[in-house]
Amino acid sequence: MNLQTSRHPLNLYKRRENLRVMRRELAFLIVIVLIGGILRIVDLGTESLWNDEILSVDHASQPTAADVVEHVKNREAAPPGHYLVLHYWILLFGDADFSVRLLSVLFSVASIVLLYIVTRLYFSERTALIAALLFATSMSQVLYAQEARLYSMFTFLVLMTTYFFFRGFMVRTHILHRVLYVVALIAALYTNYLAVVVIVFYGFLLLWNRRATLRWMMLTACALLLSAPLAFIVADQFARANGGLSEVLLSYGVPQAIAGLGLFVFAMPSVLFCLMLGGMILLRNKMRSWLILPNWCFVVLVVVFCFVYAYLSLYPLSLLSVPVFRVPITNSYFLIRHSLFLAPLLYVWAAWKINSLDRKTVAVVLGMILVTQAFSLGVFYTTITKPDWKGAMAFVERQSGYEMHPLMLLDRGGGSNTLLLERYYSDADVVDLTLYSSRSEFYQIPDDILIEKVRGRSFWLVLSKNHGTGDYYKDLLDKNFERSFSGEIYGVNVYQYRSLTIDNLKYAGSS
Numbered sequence: 249m250n251l252q253t254s255r256h257p258l259n260l261y262k263r264r265e266n267l268r269v270m271r272r273e274l275a276f277l278i279v280i281v282l283i284g285g286i287l288r289i290v291d292l293g294t295e296s297l298w299n300d301e302i303l304s305v306d307h308a309s310q311p312t313a314a315d316v317v318e319h320v321k322n323r324e325a326a327p328p329g330h331y332l333v334l335h336y337w338i339l340l341f342g343d344a345d346f347s348v349r350l351l352s353v354l355f356s357v358a359s360i361v362l363l364y365i366v367t368r369l370y371f372s373e374r375t376a377l378i379a380a381l382l383f384a385t386s387m388s389q390v391l392y393a394q395e396a397r398l399y400s401m402f403t404f405l406v407l408m409t410t411y412f413f414f415r416g417f418m419v420r421t422h423i424l425h426r427v428l429y430v431v432a433l434i435a436a437l438y439t440n441y442l443a444v445v446v447i448v449f450y451g452f453l454l455l456w457n458r459r460a461t462l463r464w465m466m467l468t469a470c471a472l473l474l475s476a477p478l479a480f481i482v483a484d485q486f487a488r489a490n491g492g493l494s495e496v497l498l499s500y501g502v503p504q505a506i507a508g509l510g511l512f513v514f515a516m517p518s519v520l521f522c523l524m525l526g527g528m529i530l531l532r533n534k535m536r537s538w539l540i541l542p543n544w545c546f547v548v549l550v551v552v553f554c555f556v557y558a559y560l561s562l563y564p565l566s567l568l569s570v571p572v573f574r575v576p577i578t579n580s581y582f583l584i585r586h587s588l589f590l591a592p593l594l595y596v597w598a599a600w601k602i603n604s605l606d607r608k609t610v611a612v613v614l615g616m617i618l619v620t621q622a623f624s625l626g627v628f629y630t631t632i633t634k635p636d637w638k639g640a641m642a643f644v645e646r647q648s649g650y651e652m653h654p655l656m657l658l659d660r661g662g663g664s665n666t667l668l669l670e671r672y673y674s675d676a677d678v679v680d681l682t683l684y685s686s687r688s689e690f691y692q693i694p695d696d697i698l699i700e701k702v703r704g705r706s707f708w709l710v711l712s713k714n715h716g717t718g719d720y721y722k723d724l725l726d727k728n729f730e731r732s733f734s735g736e737i738y739g740v741n742v743y744q745y746r747s748l749t750i751d752n753l754k755y756a757g758s759s
Contacts, residue, residue, distance in 0.1 A: 273373045277364055277380065284360045284384030288353045288393040291629055293346030296672065298580050298634040299664035299713070301396040305348055306667055308334035321481045325489040328481070329438035330398035352400040356393030359400065359592075360384050362407040367596050369414050371603075378599035382617065383592060387561065387624035388577065391633075392585055398439055399588050405436040406446055406589045413450050417464050418457070426463075430471045437475040441482060442586065445518040452525040517587035543609070546601045550613050554620040561624035578628045635712055635739025641672040643735040644708055644742055653677045655707040657698070659714040659721050660684075669710060681721055682714070690716055695724060702729075702747065709743045 297305065307324060308331050310316045316335050320328040334351060341347045363383050367376035383389055392399040409432040416425035436443040447468055454461045506513060541549070557577075559565075565573040577584070602613055648654045656676045658669055669678055679701065684690040693701075709725055722743060725731070729745040 269373075273377070276377050277361070280364075280377065280380050280384050281357060281360050283381075285353075285357045287385065287390050287625065288356055292349050292353065292394055293344065295632065295634045296637040296639075297345055297348075297396065297668065299668070300580070301348070302664050302667045302671065304331060304334060304396045304398075305338070305343055307331040308338050308348075309343060310335070317481075321484055322488070325485050326398060326440060327438045327478055329435065329440075330401050333401065334396065348396040349394055352395055352397065353393050355400040355404040356389060359404045359407055362404065362411065363592050363595065366407055366411050366414065366592075367599065369411075369419060371596070371600060375596075375599045375603040378602050378614070379592070379595045381614075382595040382598060385618060385621045385625075386591070386595075387621055387628055388584065388588065388591065390625060391578065391580065391628060392588055395580060397585075399585050402436065402440040402443075403589045403592070405432060405439055406443070407592060408432045409436050409443075409446060410450075413453075413464075417450075417454065417459065426467055430467050430474075433468065433471040434474050437471065437478065440589070441478075442515060442518050442589070445522060446589075448522045448525065514586045517584070518590065521587070521590060541601065543601075543605055547605075547609065547613060550598075550616060554616050557620050558623055561627045576627075578624065578631065579633050632738040635668075636737045637668045637672045637712075637740055640710070640735065640737040640740035640742050641669070643737060644673060644676075644744075647733045647735075647744055648708075651706075655679065655702065655705055656710050657681050657702070657707060657721065657725075658710045658712075659717055660712055665710075665712050668712075682717060684716075692717070698724075699728060702745075704747050706732075706744065706746045709745065711741045711743075712739055 303323065307316055307319050307328075310319050313332055313335060316331050317328045320326070320331050324331070334348065337351045338348065341350070360380050360383050364376045364380040367379045371379075409429060412425050412429035412432055415422065416429045433443065433447070436446065450464065450468075451461065453459075454464060506516075512519070560573055560577045562576055564571065564575050598617075602610055605613060644654065644656070653675050654673075654677065656669065656673075657679050658665060659681045663684060666678060666680060669676060679693075681698070682690045682692055709721055711719075711722065714721075725743070725745050729747055731743055731745050733742075733744040735742045
C-alpha cells in the first residue's frame with residue numbers, strides 16, 4: 249500500500265518538484281556566497297593595517313598561548329578568544345597583511361551561509377536568500393570582514409549560538425543542540441564581552457513566545473560559570489583602558505553626559521537595543537502591529553535609508569554640533585563596529601518585509617538597496633580609509649636612498665604607531681617623542697635632549713594621530729633645522745630635516 253502510494257505519479261511529481269526547488273535554492277545561495285567572497289577578497293591586502301589591526305597582530309604574535317592571554321589582558325579591552333585563534337592562524341599562514349585579514353574573510357563568508365540557515369528555520373527560502381544577499385553585499389560587512397579584528401568572528405559565533413538556541417529551545421528541541429548552544433555561547437563570551445547582549449535577546453525571544461525559560465536559564469548559567477575566568481581579565485582591562493577616555497571623547501566634541509560613560513560609550517547601541525527589547529515586552533500587543541509596518545511606509549523607509557547611507561559613505565554627520573558620525577562609515581574607526589553583530593537582525597527583518605511586497609516592488613526595493621551598496625562599496629574600494637603607513641614609509645625609503653637605519657622621530661609613539669612604523673620600515677631607528685600612560689596623559693622628551701640627540705644628523709619627523717601635541721614638534725624642528733622633504737600622506741605625515749651648523753639654537757621650551 250505504502251509502496252504503491254509512494255510510486256503514485258502525483259507523489260513522484262511532487263518529489264521531483266521539491267528536488268528541483270532545492271537545487272535552484274542551492275544554486276542561488278552558492279551565487280550569493282561567491283559574490284560575498286569576491287567582494288571581501290578584492291584589495292584585501294592593499295591598504296595598510298591600521299592601529300587596532302596591528303595590536304591584534306601584536307597580541308597574536310606572542311610566543312605561546314599563555315603569553316597571548318597575558319598580552320591581551322594588559323593591552324586590550326576584549327577577551328582573548330579571537331587573538332588565540334589568530335595566534336595559531338599566523339603560525340600556519342604567516343602574518344602578511346593579506347593573511348591576517350583572510351581569517352576574518354572566512355568567518356564573514358561562513359556567516360552568509362549561517363544567516364541563510366538560521367533565517368530558513370522560521371521563514372521562506374526566498375526570505376532567507378534575500379537576507380543572505382543583504383549580508384553578502386553590505387559595505388559595512390565587507391569593511392569589517394577585511395579587518396584583522398574580532399568583529400567577523402564574533403558575528404559568526406553569534407549566528408552559530410542563535411542557530412543552536414533555536415534548535416535547542418524553540419523548534420524541534422534536541423539535547424545535542426542544547427549542549428552545542430552552551431559551547432557556542434562560551435566561545436562567543438570568550439570573543440567579545442557584548443555576548444551578554446545576545447543572552448538578553450534570547451531571554452526576550454522566550455518571553456515573547458511564552459516558552460519555558462528554566463532549562464535555558466540553567467544552561468546559560470552553566471556557560472556563564474565556565475566563562476568566570478574572564479572576570480579577572482575584564483577587571484584589569486577596564487581599570488586600564490577606561491583611564492583618560494572621557495577626556496579624549498570630550499576633545500572630539502562628545503557631550504559631557506555621554507563622554508563621562510567612558511568605555512560604556514562603545515556599548516551604547518547594544519544597551520539601547522536591550523532597553524528596546526524590554527519595552528517591546530511591556531508593550532507586547534501594540535508592538536505586534538508596529539512590527540508589521542505598512543508596505544508603503546517600508547518603501548519610504550528604504551528610500552530614506554539609501555540616501556542617508558550614500559551620504560554617510562562620503563561625509564561625517566553632526567546634529568546640533570554633536571558628532572553623530574565623526575568619520576564616513578567607510579572608515580574602520582566608525583564606532584558601529586562594536587555592535588555589528590546586531591546587523592543580521594536588520595537584514596532578516598528587511599528580507600521578511602521585502603518578501604511580502606509584490607514582485608515589481610520587490611525588484612525596485614532590492615534594486616535601490618543593491619545600487620546603494622554598490623555605490624558605498626565603490627567609495628570604499630577607491631578611497632584610502634586607513635592611515636597609509638605603507639605609502640608613507642615607501643616615500644621615506646625613496647627619499648632616504650641607500651641610507652642605512654634612518655633616524656625617525658615619531659610623535660604619538662610607544663604604542664600601535666610604533667608597531668606600524670617598524671612593520672613597514674623595519675630598518676628604521678625609531679625615537680618615540682611622546683609616550684602615553686593613558687589615552688590622554690603622555691610624557692614628552694625634553695626639547696634640549698631631543699635637539700642634542702639629532703644634532704649633526706639628517707632625520708625624519710613622523711606624525712600620526714598626534715592630537716595631544718598637534719604641530720608642536722614640526723614647529724620646533726622648523727625653527728632649528730632645515731626641512732628638505734615633506735610628504736603629507738593620508739593619516740601619516742613625514743618631514744625630513746637636515747641639521748644647521750649654528751650654535752645658538754632656539755628652543756620652543758622644555759616640556
